[in-house]
Amino acid sequence: MLRAVVCVSGGGTNLQAIIDGIKNGRIGNTEIVRVISNNKNAYALKRAEENHIPSVCISPKDYADRGEFNRAFLEAVQKASPDLIVLAGFLVVIPEEIIAEYRNRIINIHPSLIPSFCGTGYYGLKVHERVLERGVKITGATVHFVDEGTDTGPIILQKPVEVKEDDTPEILQKRVMEQAEWIILPEAINAIAEGRVEVKNGKCRIRKDGKDRDNG
Ligand code: GRF
Numbered sequence: 001m002l003r004a005v006v007c008v009s010g011g012g013t014n015l016q017a018i019i020d021g022i023k024n025g026r027i028g029n030t031e032i033v034r035v036i037s038n039n040k041n042a043y044a045l046k047r048a049e050e051n052h053i054p055s056v057c058i059s060p061k062d063y064a065d066r067g068e069f070n071r072a073f074l075e076a077v078q079k080a081s082p083d084l085i086v087l088a089g090f091l092v093v094i095p096e097e098i099i100a101e102y103r104n105r106i107i108n109i110h111p112s113l114i115p116s117f118c119g120t121g122y123y124g125l126k127v128h129e130r131v132l133e134r135g136v137k138i139t140g141a142t143v144h145f146v147d148e149g150t151d152t153g154p155i156i157l158q159k160p161v162e163v164k165e166d167d168t169p170e171i172l173q174k175r176v177m178e179q180a181e182w183i184i185l186p187e188a189i190n191a192i193a194e195g196r197v198e199v200k201n202g203k204c205r206i207r208k209d210g211k212d213r214d215n216g
Contacts, residue, residue, distance in 0.1 A: 002030040002193040005082040007090035008037045010124070012044025013177055014088035014109055014185055019051050021186030029193045034080040036073070038092045060092065070095035077102075084192055087146065088185065091123060099148055104199050106146040107192075109185045111176050113158055114142040118151035128169040128176070137163055139172070141180035143188040145199065154204035156197060157184040 006015050015035065021027035035048040035055040048055040058076050063069040074097055077085060087094070087108040099106065110118055111127045117139070122130065131139045140160040145153035159180040163172060191197050196207040 002083045002189075003033045003081060004030055004084045004086055004189065005034045005036060005077055005080045006032055006086045006088050007092075008035060008042055008044035008088050009039050009091040010042055010044065010089045012042065012047045012089070014181055015044045016047050017182035017186055018086065018088065018189060019047065019053075021190070027186050027190045027193065030189060033082065034076075036076055038090070044089070070097065074098055074101075084189070085146075086185070086189065089124075093150075094146060096148055099146060104145050104154070107143055107156065107185075107188060108146050108151070108153075109181050110142045110144065110151050111139075111173065111181060112142065113138070113140040113160065114144060114151055114155060118142075120150050122151070125169050125173055128172040131163065132167060132169060132172065139163055139176060141176055141184060143184050145204065154199050154202055156188045156191075156204050156206065159184045 006018060008015050018027065018032065022030055032053050035044065035053050037045050037055065037057050038059050040057040040059065045055050045057065056076055058073050060066065060069040063072060074095060077098060083105065085102055085106040087106065094106065112118055112131065117127050117130050138160050140158055142158045143156045144151065145156065147153040161176050161179045191206045198205055
């Protein structure tokens, strides 16, 4: 059973997609063992409670400095003994010690086709505002492993979404969530749970078969 910790900051629609994916069998052999949020008002915490998933709020505001927060966050993650950490709309920079300890076991969902419209300052609605400003015709979402950079780790899955003439950032965000994020994040978690995802020379591939689990 893959033990997943899901980190959230907002509405939790990606968390909900994982919960639903486990319920309907699109995600096999996986359990969300803990939800961690930096925002005590995140609706994602309500979704965790409704689904009887243990959750905790660890906010940088509650600690004297970033070092204290990083230690508390690392402890909250380690306590859950995760096989996988999923950043699902999580707006806090992951401490380097966690990235080192969980190398290629932290994934993030980003609402664009990386390497476009990503990096510092590109999150949430801002991504879609930039997409519309630039006038691109296709956008989408990306699931990638998290490394020390911002949105720079090995890409696991991507899914394109059409940009329409009269899109607003909000309409586009919803389409990208519905047609891409909520599909590829469960798909990536399921592939990891089946041991079909491998990273070689910084590139990721998903094996189609369900052969024995990687020991990487
Ligand atoms: C969304 O913009 C999503 O693209 C990004 O984080 C935001 C919040 O998502 N990953 P959620 O509804 O909290 O999952």
